Amino acid sequence: MSAPTKTYTAKSTTGRAQTEPAMVRWGLTAVALVFLVLFLVLPLAAVFSQAFEKGLAVYLEALREPDTLSSIKLTLITASVSVPLNLFFGVTAAWAIAKFSFPGKNLLITLIDLPFSVSPVVSGLIYVLIFGLQGWIGPWLQEHDIRIVFAVPGIILATIFVTFPFVARELIPLMEAQGKDEEEAAMVLGASGLQTFFRVTFPNIKWGIIYGVILCNARAMGEFGAVSVVSGHIRGMTNTVPLHVEILYNEYNYTAAFAVASLLAFLALITLAIKTVAEWKVRQQLENN
Amino acid sequence: MKLFKRHNNVLPGFGLTLGFTIFYLSVIVLIPLSALVFRTAGLTWGEFISTVTAPRVLASYKVTFGAAMIAAAVNSIFGVLVAWVLVRYRFPGRRIVDALVDLPFALPTAVAGITLATIYSPNGWVGRFLEPHGIKVAFTPLGIVLAMTFIGLPFVVRTVQPVMEEIEVELEEAAVCLGASRRQTLQRVIFPMLLPSILTGFALSFARAVGEYGSIIFIAGNMPMVSEITPLLIITKLEQFDYQGATAIACVMLLASFSMLLVINLLQRWSRRFSD
Known part of the structure; x- marks a missing residue:
């Protein structure tokens, strides 16, 4: 803009018309960044700052506490059951939906997405209504001394419900975009169904699977509402890490609460990093096809 | 077969x-x-209606849906701005900012809840600057709006961003050649193309906020009639072994989710028609 006289070259016209003056650009960028810092960076920084407020020794001590350790163990168990189940489901559902055409396909996709639109509290409640003492099969379960709600199986079931769509909804559009030519070629050349899947399909959807699994895992380890309803909050027994954070916080044990919360925040950061890489790889793969 | x-x-x-x-x-x-x-x-119609329209329940709908509406509106404005800045402008650290937008998806809600409550409490990092001006965020309905804005933040950005990326330069060039000013181009060419995705993002953000529990209860104060959200009321009823009450209110919530799902599906179909 230093030119003293207006020049009407084609370049300057389109350049000016397709973007805003530099002042406006900087202004908008600044507003957007301030908003994001206030809403994203500040909370993230606060978690770690509060956790380390009283020094590393107190931080480590909070993490070594037996109840914390047992909550970590329960969260790991929950994720290690629910994530593989939903992964298996996601791959089979995506195979059926992306590689074949059948009536009712759109309805099926909508139903798979359903758990995302149900409130976490309602997701927990439905299992209490079935397996709780006042529930459908609750009395029968009690007679046979089987505990589902207010015990570990209930926590796992509720977690499976809330993380149900993650892998499937990532893989369905990806596999649809890739079509089925490569698989058909493999079959015609004499490969078995499993060979076709593992040698042809799998390499194509590998990063999509990683993307789905990492988000599924983050939600499985971090779910609060649904798990809170079915857990019964028995310390050291049915407390997952997020529930343990709540208990510590409500006991005004802020440093310990944030120390445990920092583990989850760290998990979130790792999740974001892997997700970003996976997203980039998926895009690359789609462009190569 | x-x-x-x-x-x-x-x-x-x-x-x-x-x-x-x-x-x-x-x-x-x-x-x-x-x-x-x-x-x-299993409930009679009268029982159902009297449960789901009790004054305390009605107040909770008002708080939940009202706060979700405000939060979704805030997210629509800032979501479009963030998406625009990320797609159109170049600045150092853009990729990191882009990745960070998804933080509310990845950060467990309980962590978000205790953190926001701490930052915005009267002696917290942000709260201490608001307190002298008489603005109370934590333990008021404003806190609910704040938590809902946090968890709904990625939805508008992530639905609008891909549509923005696909806007062809030729369209803007055509508008300029036909004599449109920058403002006219934005208003008449770009905004109409973005509108379906903005509305979809708004609906997604709203739907998420209505059902949200974990990030809100720590900052809400949870006062009946004032700052009690509907999901919390379901849990309260359950803890009092009022299964019928919990079930009836949950059914209303489920109905609300289904209607929103329907609206979102229609919006997505509409926006797909636009992009084809």
């Missing part, structure tokens, strides 16, 4: 994979959700 036309598909496993998909979907999602509907059907 004659029912499904297979068009000479040579790929195997259709029956098996579709069968397992429907089985797993039924066991995990459909049967449990139908339990809620059947349990509600």
Whole structure:
């Protein structure tokens, strides 16, 4: 803009018309960044700052506490059951939906997405209504001394419900975009169904699977509402890490609460990093096809 | 299998994979959700209506849906701005900022809840600057709006961003050649193309906020009639062993989710028509 006289070259016209003056650009960028810092960076920084407020020794001590350790163990168990189940489901559902055409396909996709639109509290409640003492099969379960709600199986079931769509909804559009030519070629050349899947399909959807699994895992380890309803909050027994954070916080044990919360925040950061890489790889793969 | 036309598909496993998909979907999602509907059907119509329209319940709808509406509106404005800045402008650290937008998806809600409550409490990092001006965020309905804005933040950005990326330069060039000013181009060419995705993002953000529990309860103060959200009321009823009350209110919430899902599906169909 230093030119003293207006020049009407084609370049300057389109350049000016397709973007805003530099002042406006900087202004908008600044507003957007301030908003994001206030809403994203500040909370993230606060978690770690509060956790380390009283020094590393107190931080480590909070993490070594037996109840914390047992909550970590329960969260790991929950994720290690629910994530593989939903992964298996996601791959089979995506195979059926992306590689074949059948009536009712759109309805099926909508139903798979359903758990995302149900409130976490309602997701927990439905299992209490079935397996709780006042529930459908609750009395029968009690007679046979089987505990589902207010015990570990209930926590796992509720977690499976809330993380149900993650892998499937990532893989369905990806596999649809890739079509089925490569698989058909493999079959015609004499490969078995499993060979076709593992040698042809799998390499194509590998990063999509990683993307789905990492988000599924983050939600499985971090779910609060649904798990809170079915857990019964028995310390050291049915407390997952997020529930343990709540208990510590409500006991005004802020440093310990944030120390445990920092583990989850760290998990979130790792999740974001892997997700970003996976997203980039998926895009690359789609462009190569 | 004659029912499904297979068009000479040579790929195997259709029956098996579709069968397992429907089985797993039924066991995990459909049967449990139908339990809620059947349990509600056990109530008489009068009982149901008096439960879901009790003053405390009505107040909770007002707080929940009202706050969700404001939060979704805030997210729509800032979401479009953030998406625009990320797509159109170049600045150092853009990729990191882009990745960070998804933080509310990845950060467990309980962590978000205690952190926001701490930052915005009267002596917190932000709260201490608001307190002298008489602005109380933590433990008021404003805190609910704040938490809902946090968890809904990525939805508008992530639905608008891909549409913005695909806007062709030629369209803007054509507008300029026909004599449009920058403002006219934005208003008449770009905004109409973005509108369906903005509305979709708004609806997604709203739907998420209405059902949200974990990030809100720590900052809300949870005062009945004032700052009590509907999901919390369900839990309160459950803890008092009022299963009927919890079920009836949950059924209303489920109905609300289904209606929003329908609206979102229609919006997405509309925006797809635009992009084709």
